[in-house]
Amino acid sequence: MPRRPSRPLGAAASAVGERFRVARGGFRSVDAPDGWAHVPTESLVVSTEDGVALHVEIDAPETASRARPHLGGRPPTVVLVHGFALSMQSWVLQRRALIHHGFRVVTYDQRGHGRSGQPDLDRCNVAQLGRDLSAVLDATCPSGPVVLVGHSMGGMSIMSYAGQHPDLVRDRVLAVALVSTSSGGAAMTEMGLGPAVGKLVGSVGPGVLTRLSRHSGPIGMLRKVGRGVQNAVVERWAFDSPVSDDLVDLVATMIFETPFDVMAAFLPDIHALDVNNDLAPLTGVETLVMNGAGDLLTPPSHSEEIVRRIPGAEHVVVQDAGHILMLEHPQLVTQQLLMLISRAQRAVTEGVPVSSKPRVRRTIQDISKKRRVARARAARSRRGAAS
Numbered sequence: 167m168p169r170r171p172s173r174p175l176g177a178a179a180s181a182v183g184e185r186f187r188v189a190r191g192g193f194r195s196v197d198a199p200d201g202w203a204h205v206p207t208e209s210l211v212v213s214t215e216d217g218v219a220l221h222v223e224i225d226a227p228e229t230a231s232r233a234r235p236h237l238g239g240r241p242p243t244v245v246l247v248h249g250f251a252l253s254m255q256s257w258v259l260q261r262r263a264l265i266h267h268g269f270r271v272v273t274y275d276q277r278g279h280g281r282s283g284q285p286d287l288d289r290c291n292v293a294q295l296g297r298d299l300s301a302v303l304d305a306t307c308p309s310g311p312v313v314l315v316g317h318s319m320g321g322m323s324i325m326s327y328a329g330q331h332p333d334l335v336r337d338r339v340l341a342v343a344l345v346s347t348s349s350g351g352a353a354m355t356e357m358g359l360g361p362a363v364g365k366l367v368g369s370v371g372p373g374v375l376t377r378l379s380r381h382s383g384p385i386g387m388l389r390k391v392g393r394g395v396q397n398a399v400v401e402r403w404a405f406d407s408p409v410s411d412d413l414v415d416l417v418a419t420m421i422f423e424t425p426f427d428v429m430a431a432f433l434p435d436i437h438a439l440d441v442n443n444d445l446a447p448l449t450g451v452e453t454l455v456m457n458g459a460g461d462l463l464t465p466p467s468h469s470e471e472i473v474r475r476i477p478g479a480e481h482v483v484v485q486d487a488g489h490i491l492m493l494e495h496p497q498l499v500t501q502q503l504l505m506l507i508s509r510a511q512r513a514v515t516e517g518v519p520v521s522s523k524p525r526v527r528r529t530i531q532d533i534s535k536k537r538r539v540a541r542a543r544a545a546r547s548r549r550g551a552a553s
Contacts, residue, residue, distance in 0.1 A: 249318025253280030278428035290431035296326030321347030329444025406460025452510035458487030478523035
C-alpha cells in the first residue's frame with residue numbers, strides 16, 4: 167500500500183503557524199528596537215582541561231567607568247553564563263547596557279552550545295561546567311574583581327565553581343547573580359507539571375533526545391514547516407508576557423541549534439543535581455537571586471534553598487515573567503544587576519559584612535513593558551477596526 171503523502175499535515179502545521187504569527191504580530195514594538203546582533207571587542211578560543219574549544223567574547227567598556235572603584239580602583243569584570251540549550255546571545259541586551267555603564271564584560275558559549283566545540287558526552291555535567299568557568303576566568307580576567315551572573319544551568323555552573331574554588335571566590339568575587347536557577351535540579355525537569363513528569367523526563371528524555379539527534383535533517387524540515395507551532399510551544403515555556411515573533415524565533419533557534427545528544431547528556435545530571443553544599447563559599451558575597459513569577463521551569467520556590475543558605479541574599483521575583491527573564495524584561499534585569507554591583511561596592515567601601523544583612527524578598531513589575539504592550543494592543547485594535 168503506498169505511503170500517504172505528508173503534505174496535508176505540513177500544510178496544516180504551516181497554516182497554524184501563520185495564524186500564530188498574525189495573531190502576535192502586534193507585539194513587535196515591545197522588544198529591543200535594535201535587534202539582537204552584537205559585535206564584541208575581542209573573540210577568542212579557550213581550551214578546557216579535556217580539550218573542548220570554548221567560544222569566548224570580551225566587550226570593552228564604552229566609557230570611563232561610572233562604577234565605584236574597588237580593590238585598587240578597578241571596576242569588576244562582569245562574566246555572564248548562559249543556560250541549558252541557549253547561547254551567549256541570550257545575554258546580548260545586558261552586554262550592551264553593562265559596557266555603556268563602564269564595565270568590561272566576558273561571555274562564552276558553554277560546551278556543546280552555540281559556537282563552542284562538541285564535548286565527549288560523558289563530560290556533559292555541571293561539575294565540568296564549573297571547571298570550564300574556571301578556565302574562562304583564567305584566560306580572560308586572571309586578576310581583579312569579578313561579578314558572576316548565571317542563568318538557569320549557568321547559575322548551576324557558578325555554584326559548582328564556587329564549591330571548587332572557595333578561596334578564589336572569597337578573594338575575587340565581588341557579587342553573584344543567580345537568575346532562574348536551582349541548587350537542586352530535579353524539579354527543573356518537571357516543566358511545571360509535577361514530580362511524575364520530572365521523573366519521566368529524567369529517565370526517558372535522554373533516550374528520546376539521543377534518537378532525535380540521528381535525524382537532524384527531517385527535524386530541520388519539520389521545524390521549517392511548522393515553525394509557528396514550534397514557536398507557540400517555546401513561548402509557553404520561555405515567557406509569561408507578550409513578546410515579539412522575532413524574540414520567540416531567537417530563543418527557538420538557540421534551543422533547536424543545540425545538538426539533541428548534548429541536551430540528552432546533560433539532562434540526567436541536572437535531574438539529579440545537588441549543589442547546595444557549594445553555596446557555602448558565597449557567604450559574605452553580595453548575592454542576588456531572581457525568578458519569574460510565571461516561570462514553569464524554575465519558579466521562585468526552586469530558589470528558596472539558595473536564599474536560605476546564603477546570609478544576606480536578596481530574592482527578587484518578577485511579575486509577568488517566565489524562564490528567560492533577561493530577554494523578556496531586559497531593562498529590569500539590567501537595573502537589578504547594576505544595583506547589585508553598587509550594593510557590593512558600597513559594602514566593601516563601608517566595611518559592612520554582607521552576611522549581617524537581613525534576607526530580603528521583593529516582588530517587582532516591569533511597568534515600562536506593560537505600557538508598551540498596552541500601546542501595542544491599542545494600535546492593533548485600531549487597525550482591526552479600520553479594516
